[in-house]
Amino acid sequence: MKKNITIILLVLNCLICFSCSKNPEDSTDLVISTGLANLNVTAVIAGITADKPNGDGSGNVNFTINADNATSYKIDFGNGEIKTVQGGSFSYSYSNPGTQTYTVRVFAYNLNKEISTTIPMTLFVASKTIWSDEFNVDGAPNSTYWGYDLGAGGWGNNEEQYYTNRPENVIVKDGVLQIKTIKEAYQGSKYTSARLLTKGKFSFKYGKIEFKAKLPVGGGTWPALWMLGNNISTAGWPACGEMDVMEHVYNQLNKIHGTFHYPDHSGGNAVTASKIVANVTSEFHIYSMDWRADYIKIYVDNEKIIEFPNTSAAPFNQDFFIIINCAIGGNFGGTIASDFTSSTFEIDYVRVYN
Template structure:
């Protein structure tokens, strides 16, 4: 891919305000001096050194909307805006007596950013038009912010973005025919035009911009005419490699991409010749991120196409016509809990109550198994401790409880002290629950109204009650506005089923703002016990594996909220190369919380999880009648079909994909998880029935 770079020569202009040298200013604070050093490598890095006699700390306003603090006066700032830009930097020295001195400097900084040509930068004078991926699930999605309400990349968050399928509904149909064109003029300037045919789909919170009165998201007449300039910059914050391109687009004059949430900045998550996947942040709620998926071609409908198969020779099948356990010549089992990274709530078994052949069909049943076990810990009296012994209570859970946010399957709430004895006789404590199926990094956090004072206090104590000796408790303090700023310290329990006080040494904590307390119990360990739900996952691995062909599965799907049945295939080299390198072919997936809509997907490097190649279709009787779910897999293409008619996804296969070697089948029902979602509290059990599976070549 050809890259275009903004290349400039860094210029440093320093304007010092003058102070008299014949005496201190504002008491003992005096002689503020600021020296910047701008890197000339295009990284945007500026090192600033500030000195002043009598200074306790230094505050920095970097002139780009961000600020910083330093006890020593030394700070490194990395600017993100591409090209050559001027910034006014204000440095304030804070004296021990409460006085302050301020110095202002000007810096000119160069940032070199590689711009993906697919945005439109093919050559000067070229253009590229993107269309909403109206036929794909997730063309509009709502998920956590990049730095997230839990503040770290403990799990692949945007995989769990909730998808809203808006095309086809009268109130939102204007959303689905938008055209977004990026162009480069003869001078190399990137511009953008949104053609939304005179109507804009508005988030209800922003309807006043269009003078709207609807009580939900709706289309309004809203003028978006005129070309906008586009500035490319690097994304700042907690952005792991592989989850984003690290590049964002800023549109001038209020420009936006199809869905109006007040934002003009879009982070590019994935970009290929055929896919543009972006994320933006709601200006009225920074914790909400909206996800938009675009393709390089207008959406085309299916429904009337018939599959002209090239495969007619039946080479393998299971007709499920012998009662009992599935045929051991065809099927083996995946066993265990957790869902392999999907945050699912079930434990897979080979029990007949979860998987059996009966009355000529395979029955995979998900069941509620009663009370879930796992690990429950309690904690109380979160307290800062100074080196001299002075203390400051952070939270004792005796008043209004803080708002807890759990992640990875764990949860926390305030309860009556279950063991008011020994080191802790208080009335109320926090209960942390980590059920079977939770991630090893599961935990919870609560935010503080004011930052912690780690200048005065050098450690934190927490009273804990754990069911066993040797449980690792991880304390993480974090800046809720910047997840890059944190400190983590571990402690280990020394007693079982009794209160003890754990102390976490914070003397080496970096000089950040800490206003979030995160606690992980049994860090790095999966809880043991009985899962709240059981199900089954059977597979043909090492028994039947194949390359290319037509696969037909006839099935009837469960209805319960939280069920997530799937008929799929995984690359047979999975054990050697891992996922997604091995490739994954999802013939059919269904979500009980979105009944009678089935989807198909392809996962492979560069397109997996939340950025997989996907499509969905309505099957009105999917949960009450049997339907045929088919994939036609050739060296040139992969097509997904329902009932031999509706081709709802066609993929161009090539030698560059993993879809040219053996795959094996998997059939299962997951419960909850990133796609299954909320589990119906009244759920008891539900079943997927499979009449047959056949392979033609």
């Protein structure tokens, strides 16, 4: 019996020694035994003043997060982005332009424990230019930005022109891009013109695109400012999606069209609307599109032509490239005037904003 008591005492002594030798900085037991509580979140929007109650437009917000005994945090910024952080103070930049109200939700964790809180935040983000061509350098269009579609027929539209990249048909001069449609015999066609595109050079997903342009005169002319999905080479048309920011046919003078083509809604069955605008062939006007995940709006001079309810089922949620062209005749351009000799489509600039 005495031997057994001795063994028990030795075991107890070892356990006591082991407990005493544990690193005092190891607070695991303390964290587990102490409640996860008091989650606090503050958001300070950059540049708030009396005149700018929702910030200076930079989109920058300084967050501070802390909670008793939390080991990690997760923050949902309310714009679809979620990050894991260690707490403390950090900065985040919102990019969606305009004045938006976000619900920011923060989670604090300690092993299998979780608490959360939400804060509302109204923030103004100014639009920023992410790409533009101001056409300020005379000569051929910037080859870093633009390539060309070359050939005849209009790719199924029965148009009369042959598209070239000759300076006779396309040139930058006096601060504008000039696309010239000319009546002339060329490669078996009776007319020539040009079609520029940024495919393989620049494309984007969501944002605002703005063109400032003066449209050509002459019965049969059909200028367009538009976009196609990057996947056209694999998906084909209309599966790739097409967004027409501006189309005009001189045979329907001053009638500006905004149109969306996609499966089951293409060609004559496209989703389209139009607006009458005075003096489109004698004055420059601004044609623009506000493209977002939940809607797409097309404008002329800030007056809305059409609003499209964008959804994940539509093909308008991928990168698109830009196209500028002037056709003549064909399915939409219609009858070419018998006295037509030449006409010029002028574009002052193209700008893309975030």
